[in-house]
Amino acid sequence: METKRVVIQDIQAPKDEELLEAAKLLAGNGLVAFPTETVYGLGANALDEAAAKKIYAAKGRPSDNPLIAHVARMEDVDVLVKEIPQAGRKLMETFWPGPLTLVFPKSECVPYGTTGGLDTVAVRMPSHPVAKRLIELAGVPVAAPSANLSGRPSPTTAEHVMQDMNGRIDMVVDGGAVNIGVESTIVDVSGDVPMLLRPGAVTIEMLQEVLGKVEIDPVILGPVQDGRKPKAPGMKYRHYAPKAQMTLVEGADLEEMSGKLRALAAEKIQQGYQVGIICTEETRAKYPEGIVRSIGTRGEEDTIAHNLFAVLREFDDCGVTYIFSETFPKDHLGQAIMNRLCKAAGYRIV
Numbered sequence: 341m342e343t344k345r346v347v348i349q350d351i352q353a354p355k356d357e358e359l360l361e362a363a364k365l366l367a368g369n370g371l372v373a374f375p376t377e378t379v380y381g382l383g384a385n386a387l388d389e390a391a392a393k394k395i396y397a398a399k400g401r402p403s404d405n406p407l408i409a410h411v412a413r414m415e416d417v418d419v420l421v422k423e424i425p426q427a428g429r430k431l432m433e434t435f436w437p438g439p440l441t442l443v444f445p446k447s448e449c450v451p452y453g454t455t456g457g458l459d460t461v462a463v464r465m466p467s468h469p470v471a472k473r474l475i476e477l478a479g480v481p482v483a484a485p486s487a488n489l490s491g492r493p494s495p496t497t498a499e500h501v502m503q504d505m506n507g508r509i510d511m512v513v514d515g516g517a518v519n520i521g522v523e524s525t526i527v528d529v530s531g532d533v534p535m536l537l538r539p540g541a542v543t544i545e546m547l548q549e550v551l552g553k554v555e556i557d558p559v560i561l562g563p564v565q566d567g568r569k570p571k572a573p574g575m576k577y578r579h580y581a582p583k584a585q586m587t588l589v590e591g592a593d594l595e596e597m598s599g600k601l602r603a604l605a606a607e608k609i610q611q612g613y614q615v616g617i618i619c620t621e622e623t624r625a626k627y628p629e630g631i632v633r634s635i636g637t638r639g640e641e642d643t644i645a646h647n648l649f650a651v652l653r654e655f656d657d658c659g660v661t662y663i664f665s666e667t668f669p670k671d672h673l674g675q676a677i678m679n680r681l682c683k684a685a686g687y688r689i690v
């Protein structure tokens with residue numbers, strides 16, 4: 341299959357002509373990758389079991405890992421869910437359109453092929469102008485997991501999508517680099533107390549402000565323990581895994597952290613290995629050797645989220661054997677950043 345690439349001229353105001361072919365593919369049985377404000381999604385008709393199967397095949401994704409259904413308007417949620425609990429309604433009103441996915445009890449229309457066999461369905465309304473208009477034109481809810489091969493870092497540019505999906509999907513809608521860079525926050529509102537299943541740009545602090553009490557699925561804070569099942573099935577897989585062995589380095593302050601990291605890197609470099617170092621603008625000058633990449637500015641954590649997956653991909657491409665990364669405070673957006681870094685490192689932290 342040849343993967344067609346359609347470049348959107350103005351992502352703030354995409355033209356319908358630019359999106360019509362993609363929309364037709366989505367309404368039919370096709371696979372189309374498109375930009376959202378979080379990462380690139382790999383879209384297919386969420387109500388069509390066969391289309392969902394094609395997503396799993398293209399990604400090499402385990403079929404028990406459910407897909408998020410994307411909608412263009414609030415009212416499009418109704419057909420997908422049995423009911424909208426009050427907490428869900430409040431969150432929709434506050435954060436939609438935006439980087440928040442909500443898990444509801446599913447309606448009969450949603451095939452088990454989309455929900456990985458679960459009786460719940462995850463739904464999100466993206467704010468990205470291209471995603472919004474494309475879903476509207478398709479006229480169906482669009483199931484769209486991240487458009488990477490299973491186990492690879494999520495794609496934040498159309499180039500990343502092509503690296504993984506060229507020849508496996510019908511089309512990539514190219515809207516340049518995405519804004520946020522980490523996947524959506526997921527909150528389960530199907531039970532009595534809302535529960536955070538995956539941290540993202542809508543932070544736990546923001547959720548608590550709206551809801552008061554929010555539980556946190558313990559698996560987002562540490563490795564999956566035997567017998568403890570994450571509520572978001574996808575969280576059990578070693579996502580975002582770079583090819584290199586990755587280690588996170590903690591320290592009481594930046595001085596101690598960078599000192600430790602520098603010593604660990606030096607040891608491997610001396611043994612003749614290629615070593616990647618993930619640092620920030622504040623600490624870049626502290627690393628005289630290794631392949632050093634700054635992922636952003638500590639004072640502006642959104643820059644770190646934005647660059648994180650691109651840096652992991654870059655290290656994959658340049659073939660380093662070891663990666664050492666600095667760590668970040670775990671509050672606000674830092675919770676999402678550390679969740680992704682911990683998973684990428686397989687929780688190897690020193």
Ligand code: AMP
Pocket residue numbers: 405406407408443455458460461462484485486523524526537538571572573574575
């Ligand atoms: P991705 O779209 O690749 O970011 O992955 C979707 C994430 O949403 C995975 O971690 C899934 O496990 C999670 N998810 C999707 N549907 C549900 C659901 N019904 N209940 C819990 N988690 C879900």
Ligand code: MG
Pocket residue numbers: 485486494
């Ligand atoms: Mg994913």
